[in-house]
Amino acid sequence: MTVLRAGKHAIDVTSPCVMGVVNVTADSFYDGGRLDPEAAIAYARRLCDDGARIIDVGGESTRPGAAPVDEAEELRRVVPIVAALARDDVCVSVDTMKPRVMRAALDAGAAMVNDVRALLAPDALAVAVASDAAICLMHMQGEPATMQRAPAYRDVVGEVRAFLLRRTQACIEAGIDRNRIVVDPGFGFGKSLAHNLDLLRNLGDIAALGFPVLAGLSRKSMIGAITGREAGDRLAGSIAAALAAAMHGARLLRVHDVRQTVDALAAWGAIESWPGSQKDRGKEQ
Ligand code: HH2
Numbered sequence: 001m002t003v004l005r006a007g008k009h010a011i012d013v014t015s016p017c018v019m020g021v022v023n024v025t026a027d028s029f030y031d032g033g034r035l036d037p038e039a040a041i042a043y044a045r046r047l048c049d050d051g052a053r054i055i056d057v058g059g060e061s062t063r064p065g066a067a068p069v070d071e072a073e074e075l076r077r078v079v080p081i082v083a084a085l086a087r088d089d090v091c092v093s094v095d096t097m098k099p100r101v102m103r104a105a106l107d108a109g110a111a112m113v114n115d116v117r118a119l120l121a122p123d124a125l126a127v128a129v130a131s132d133a134a135i136c137l138m139h140m141q142g143e144p145a146t147m148q149r150a151p152a153y154r155d156v157v158g159e160v161r162a163f164l165l166r167r168t169q170a171c172i173e174a175g176i177d178r179n180r181i182v183v184d185p186g187f188g189f190g191k192s193l194a195h196n197l198d199l200l201r202n203l204g205d206i207a208a209l210g211f212p213v214l215a216g217l218s219r220k221s222m223i224g225a226i227t228g229r230e231a232g233d234r235l236a237g238s239i240a241a242a243l244a245a246a247m248h249g250a251r252l253l254r255v256h257d258v259r260q261t262v263d264a265l266a267a268w269g270a271i272e273s274w275p276g277s278q279k280d281r282g283k284e285q
Helices: 037-049 071-087 099-107 124-129 156-174 193-201 203-207 221-227 235-247 258-272 278-284
Strands: 003-006 009-012 017-023 054-058 092-095 112-115 134-138 181-184 213-215 250-255
Touching: 003 134, 017 037, 017 258, 037 054, 037 071, 054 071, 054 112, 071 092, 071 099, 092 099, 099 112, 099 124, 112 124, 124 156, 134 156, 156 181, 156 193, 156 203, 193 203, 193 221, 193 235, 203 213, 203 250, 213 235, 221 235, 235 250, 235 258, 250 258
Parallel strands: 017 054, 017 250, 054 092, 092 112, 112 134, 134 181, 181 213, 213 250
Antiparallel strands: 003 009
């Protein structure tokens, strides 16, 4: 059994599990506009009932062109949601690049830090070291505002893998247990469609680093580029991408559509004879 340690939670990642996205933003590319805390908490609880093992709470969109959110506003958005869900024993992840938001969320009970900058901001690594939370290290080329203008690599899989290896080593040297670390190639973060597909096909090379791999493909523009559909109409493409990621070794799937993805994984898991379907595992825990 492979277990990810996230605060008091031990998440069995022997087979793929689902992280549900809860954005508390005005402008996230798909689920923006949910700024009311009670609505966000109720929505997150529904995602848990639908089978999400982790809830990822974010207060600032990273889509190109999104308005930056100042620290005080991000804290106002995120901390009450994290606190309410943690009180319910939900495994809560905070999706932030800001060390002070990480710290406040951890104090409020977050069990995971999901940082699209892979703890490169000053103090971010120290905040992570001082906690017992799981840490998701993601690769991004450039900055959110401009990252999609002209992404360029000599060897996208090799470069992403080398970056993630360096960041995992930095974390381990700083004192973070390896069973708390998750890696993520960062689909859509400074990558063309060809780069994303290359990474997806070769996700096994990233998994070979020895850490659970998180894949965030849900409703992203690469699904739009493939299907010709707008974000609201990318469910089928997103499920196909989630299954492909799982098939290539992803163990955490960051998705907006939890119920549908859990069902798709349960069906595929039953066919592949995984030990217990996703839904059964949710009930046991
Ligand atoms: N993608 C988004 C945000 N955070 N974190 C990780 N680890 N991996 C991802 O692929 C990832 C992420 C973007 O999706 P979303 O949160 O739905 O949109 P927005 O940034 O517009 O809020």
